[in-house]
Structure formats: C-alpha cells, structure tokens
Amino acid sequence: MTSDAGVEADIDLPLIVDALRADGLAAEALAWDADPVAWDRFDLAVIRSTWDYAGRLGEFLAWVDTTARVTQLWNPAPVVRWNSDKRYLVKLTERGVSVVPTQFVEPGGRYSEEDFDMADGVVVKPAVSAGAMDTARYEPGRHADAARHARMLLDQGRTVMIQPYLRLVEEGERALVFFSGTFSHAIRKGPVLIEPEVIDNFREVHPGAAPYRPTEVEIRTALEALAVVPSPGAPLFARVDLALNETRDPVVMELELIEPNLFLHDNPLGLERFVEAVAAESRRTTA
Structure with missing residues (x-):
C-alpha cells in the first residue's frame, strides 16, 4: 500500500514490486485510498508508503480496520492503531525500555x-x-x-x-530495521532539527543517511522495544529509531511500525530479506 505522495517519492516501491514478482508473487502497488479497490481479492496487503496518514488519521484507521476484515494486513490493525499515536512511548517506559524522557x-x-x-x-x-x-x-x-x-x-x-533536546543526536540518529523480528540492517543519519525555533515541514527527514553497524547494546534496546508491541507475533517490518543520551547510552526516539522508510534502495540484502518475509507470510496465508 502506498499513497499519492508515496507513488512520487518512494524509491523503494518499484524495487519491492519487481522483486516480489520475480519471486513468483502477483504484486501490485496501490494507494490505500484508491477508489474503488476490492481489497478482498488480495491474500496479503502490506502497508508501505502511506505517507499522508497522519493528517487523515481517522480516515486511515477506519480503512485499516475495514481492510483487515477482508484480507491479511501487515502490520496488523491493532499494531497500526497502537503505533499511530506516540503515547506508546509511555508503554515502553513502563516496561523498562530506555526511551527519551517524554x-x-x-x-x-x-x-x-x-x-x-x-x-x-x-x-x-x-x-x-x-x-x-x-x-x-x-x-x-x-x-x-x-x-x-x-x-x-x-x-x-x-x-x-x-x-x-539530546545534544548527542548531532552525532547521528540510528535507524535499525527488522523483518519478522530479526535484525536486517541499519543506517545513521544527521540531525533533523538543525535550525532552532523553526517549524519547517519541508525539511529533509533523513539527511545524510548512510549504512551503519549498530552496537550490541543498540540492537538489544531495539529488541526490548519491539517486545512491547501488542501483537501475538513479531511485526513483519519495523524500524526502531535511536539516539544517544548524555551518558552515551541508546534511547528509543520512535518505534516505526506503519510506513517507515526501510532504506532498501541501496541495500540489496535488505531488499532480499524484506521480500523473503513478505513471501513467507503470503505463502502461510494461502496454505
């Protein structure tokens, strides 16, 4: 699933569709609000670049619930609803996960x-x-x-x-990507809020993104966060964004389970892992 913005800007989307088709699956990229779409004709619907959802949250969540009733939706509707509001950080904190104080x-x-x-x-x-x-x-x-x-x-x-404001974010935010609960790859990017006292809704959201090898502590922190997700199984895809606090310990900034950039364009192995996860779920659904 994508959106009008995703069709224009999601450079991973055509790669994903081509790779799924090469794996023998009949894959299509459709906007979540395309009218009309008979979602029940699909065995599996995977949310990707629905990048307009935050401004239309009620409409989007209604679509999520409706679609989940007629096909297998990933990530599942309860996970999407939980992750759509960053008050989930409270739940992470209650479970002992290191989180930016909020x-x-x-x-x-x-x-x-x-x-x-x-x-x-x-x-x-x-x-x-x-x-x-x-x-x-x-x-x-x-x-x-x-x-x-x-x-x-x-x-x-x-x-x-x-x-x-965590000053060490200026050394880079870490984004760790997981497929079916298994770590795949990570990137480090520059800080987003460069200019203080400015609300800039057109800023680059992943400045200077480059491959990164996370530490064992960073991977463990990310897995601890994922363990809190209200789902009977691991999310099909997940991105955990981390920064370093004043003692240089990793803390969770965000848990991205709806439409995160997975940075597959320059990561063939990551693309392969994502396709494997989607293909495996598709075959379980139709078995």
Whole structure:
C-alpha cells in the first residue's frame, strides 16, 4: 500500500514490486485510498508508503480496520492503531525500555513554562505526526517560545510531547530495521532539527543517511522495544529509531511500525530479506 505522495517519492516501491514478482508473487502497488479497490481479492496487503496518514488519521484507521476484515494486513490493525499515536512511548517506559524522557500534555491539560525550561533545550512535537511535521527544538532560555508552540498545537486539539533536546543526536540518529523480528540492517543519519525555533515541514527527514553497524547494546534496546508491541507475533517490518543520551547510552526516539522508510534502495540484502518475509507470510496465508 502506498499513497499519492508515496507513488512520487518512494524509491523503494518499484524495487519491492519487481522483486516480489520475480519471486513468483502477483504484486501490485496501490494507494490505500484508491477508489474503488476490492481489497478482498488480495491474500496479503502490506502497508508501505502511506505517507499522508497522519493528517487523515481517522480516515486511515477506519480503512485499516475495514481492510483487515477482508484480507491479511501487515502490520496488523491493532499494531497500526497502537503505533499511530506516540503515547506508546509511555508503554515502553513502563516496561523498562530506555526511551527519551517524554511529557505528554493533552488538550485541556495543565502545564507551565517551566516544563519547557531544560538545560540543553527542548523539543516540542505533536503526538500524532510523521516526518517531523509541526516539530521544532528550542535553545535554553527560549522556553516561552516553546510554550507558545505547544499552545498552538493544543488549541488545534492535538496532544503535545515535550522532550529534552539530546545534544548527542548531532552525532547521528540510528535507524535499525527488522523483518519478522530479526535484525536486517541499519543506517545513521544527521540531525533533523538543525535550525532552532523553526517549524519547517519541508525539511529533509533523513539527511545524510548512510549504512551503519549498530552496537550490541543498540540492537538489544531495539529488541526490548519491539517486545512491547501488542501483537501475538513479531511485526513483519519495523524500524526502531535511536539516539544517544548524555551518558552515551541508546534511547528509543520512535518505534516505526506503519510506513517507515526501510532504506532498501541501496541495500540489496535488505531488499532480499524484506521480500523473503513478505513471501513467507503470503505463502502461510494461502496454505
């Protein structure tokens, strides 16, 4: 599954379709909101670049539920719904997973400017977002500006996340990719929030992405996060985004289970692993 934006920008999508067809599967790339599509004619539907879902969340989740009733959907509808709101970070924290410290403020909830006054600055973002939309960081001393950003989001009826800015993110964010619960590959990319006090919804979301060999601790942290996902089995695909905290320990920034970039274009082995996972699930479905 893709979207209009995905058709234009997802460079992995044609590679995936061609590789699945080469493996003997009848694969098609269709927009999730294409009308009409008889999803029950497919044995398996795999969400990929549905990159407009965050702005149409209610509509998207309704489609997810409807589609899951007529075909096998990956990742499954309960996982998609759980992962669509970053309040899942609370569940990770409760299970002992190392996560960026996060405060959530609901519309109508109480907060003060002091909540945004952090030693290395603060990051403000909505709990439902993709591609760092409506997100910005604020330098120390600019907590009043950060509070105004939060108020803007709250006035729109959106839940707000308040996080400390991790200075070591400037050494690179890590993105670890897993297929069927098994680590495949990783990349490291430059920081996204380069310019402070700026909401830039057209920023590059994966600047300088390059292959990366994660440490054992990073892989273990990612697996601990995946173990919390409310699913009877491992997600078909997953990306765990990590950064380093002030003690250089990895912490989870996000758990991407809906439509993450899997960085397959320059990774033939990763593409092969993804196709193997999809093909195996397709054959189980039709067995």
